[in-house]
Amino acid sequence: MRILIASGIYPPDIGGSAQYAYNLYETWKRQGHQVKVAAYRWERAVPSPLSNLLYLTKVLRKAWRADLVLVLDTWSAAVPAMMACAILRKRYILRTGGDRLWEAYAERTGEPVLFKDFYASKIDPALSRLSSKERMIWKYGGMALRKAAAVIFSTEWQRQTFEKAYGLSPKKTSIVENFYGRKEKPSEPAGRAFVSGAREIKLKNADRLKSAFKTARAEAARKGFADIDLDTGKAVYDNFVEKIRRAYAVVVPSLSEMSPNMALDAIRTGTPFILTKETGIADRVKDVAVFIDPLDERDIADKILWMADPLNRAAQAEKIERFSFEHSWEEIAREIIKVAKRTAYRS
Helix, strand or coil: CEEEEEECCCCCCCCHHHHHHHHHHHHHHHCCCEEEEEECCHHHHCCCCHHHHHHHHHHHHHHCCCCEEEECCCCCCHHHHHHHHHHHCCCEEEECCCCHHHHHHHHHHCCCCCHHHHHHHCCCCCCCCCCHHHHHHHHHHHHHHHHCCEEEECCHHHHHHHHHHHCCCHHHEEECCCCECCCCCCCCCCCCEEECCCCCCHHHCHHHHHHHHHHHHHHHHHCCCCCCEEECCCCCHHHHHHHHHCCCEEEECCCCECCCHHHHHHHHHCCCEEEECCECCHHHHCCCCEEECCCCHHHHHHHHHHHHCHHHHHHHHHHHHHCCCCECHHHHHHHHHHHHHHHHHHC
């Protein structure tokens, strides 16, 4: 097949959709497909909406011979790709990652609203709680979802919310789980650092984590545990995975997470992790995760303190070692092609 991957970001950019685009590109090339990528590069140097228009022209140039256009977000790439595909009279498949609308609302208001509560309590008929930009995301991002030939989710949790919120037909939605890599031989931690690198946005809940960690650190010292550190630094993907591999533990305290790569990389490298209970992968990782209430600072501190005990950390590492589920990039690539062929057959 001739495939175009439309993504807002691509390595060396840091982010889940960048890695998703890169690994699909490499996998499909190995499988014999002809693959191109359309990502924002120099277009970022100009303000919106001109950058979006320039990106639209990039998709037009690269998509005109494509058999499959796969879009990897619901806003920055999705809306221009939707318009380009309408001009070219092509169908596209949209794979969701996070949620740009919920993220924009949380960032603007500073309100610690959970993903599951956002659409239930903030999207009123008049959209009065949303800013003009957020109403635009709601309108055109929703349009990109509804006009897609198929919408792929990584979790049932997000699919159920989006189907209801955006009026998506269950017949056009599918689940393709995220990447669960083959287990690597675990390394001994290089010190006692809790790693929690993430974008500096409100929904990542960094301020509450830092406050909780300060409390846990003091209580750990009183219990006679060796000192613990919090590492919130970011890095390019390979370097960050190495940081996870050498960490004492990983913490993902976000208000909500659809399918967090940081937790999945922790499983792959054998590193114990603390994870928000507001996540789409809760059922999948329930036997190996230590869950926290992201709105409860005391709960976050207690779980960090619990993990600071080397005996508890060792017990969690043993549980992760027994975790056996894998979902390779080859499987993901084949499943997306299967969705595309099924969609073409329905048309």
